[in-house]
Amino acid sequence: MTNTNTSLILASSSPRRRELLQNLGTPFEVLTSDVDETTAPELSPEDVVKELSLRKAAAVADRLTEGIVLGSDTIVVLNGQILGKPMDESDAFRMLSMLQGQEHTVYSGVALIDVATKRSEVSFSHTQVKIRPLSKEEINSYIATREPMDKAGSYAIQGIGATIVEGIKGDYFTVVGLPLCLTANMLSRFGIVIL
Numbered sequence: 001m002t003n004t005n006t007s008l009i010l011a012s013s014s015p016r017r018r019e020l021l022q023n024l025g026t027p028f029e030v031l032t033s034d035v036d037e038t039t040a041p042e043l044s045p046e047d048v049v050k051e052l053s054l055r056k057a058a059a060v061a062d063r064l065t066e067g068i069v070l071g072s073d074t075i076v077v078l079n080g081q082i083l084g085k086p087m088d089e090s091d092a093f094r095m096l097s098m099l100q101g102q103e104h105t106v107y108s109g110v111a112l113i114d115v116a117t118k119r120s121e122v123s124f125s126h127t128q129v130k131i132r133p134l135s136k137e138e139i140n141s142y143i144a145t146r147e148p149m150d151k152a153g154s155y156a157i158q159g160i161g162a163t164i165v166e167g168i169k170g171d172y173f174t175v176v177g178l179p180l181c182l183t184a185n186m187l188s189r190f191g192i193v194i195l
């Protein structure tokens with residue numbers, strides 16, 4: 001049963017998140033806002049993605065009078081170090097050099113805000129990803145495709161980056177940027193029932 005009376009708003013400029021949310025088959029609008037993505041250095045990875053997901057949802061919810069707003073955030077964590085989106089090509093090279101031959105964890109947060117009641121819920125999911133060993137030439141060729149430039153950790157599992165991922169433990173969609181099983185579960189508590 002799909003509830004079409006409750007309007008869903010995706011607070012994201014990420015084309016990946018839009019495509020991922022379309023998989024659920026429920027209608028939604030996209031609204032974006034600029035939020036400061038800096039967080040306190042002592043925060044754990046799960047608290048970082050939860051805080052930023054809520055911040056993104058709240059920035060859009062503040063402009064509305066009703067609807068359910070969804071915000072999300074994705075980070076890559078290697079040995080306790082958080083890798084966000086690369087600033088430039090040399091930053092992407094630095095990240096991919098660190099990630100190659102290693103296992104890391106991708107965290108994605110999900111926040112929902114009911115604008116009318118101000119009720120909110122925030123959660124996260126994490127997935128382990130193993131990147132195969134890469135030569136400097138391979139890293140440079142990958143950066144030359146431009147694919148790494150707007151992705152957390154400087155790779156995209158759903159693109160050419162699929163050729164550098166040896167395997168994952170956990171939910172694939174968490175790596176791409178929106179944990180769909182978790183999102184559907186949360187949406188059901190806000191009146192948007194997918195199945």
Ligand SMILES: Cc1cn([C@H]2C[C@H](O)[C@@H](COP(=O)(O)OP(=O)(O)OP(=O)(O)O)O2)c(=O)[nH]c1=O
Pocket residue numbers: 011012013014016017032056072073074075076085106150151152153155156157158161175176177
């Ligand atoms: C690890 C990984 C990340 N990503 C992307 C998902 C996110 O778009 C991006 C992480 O940056 P985010 O800051 O989470 O999101 P965003 O700035 O792209 O979009 P918005 O804040 O407006 O919602 O990295 C992939 O597409 N594939 C991957 O394999």
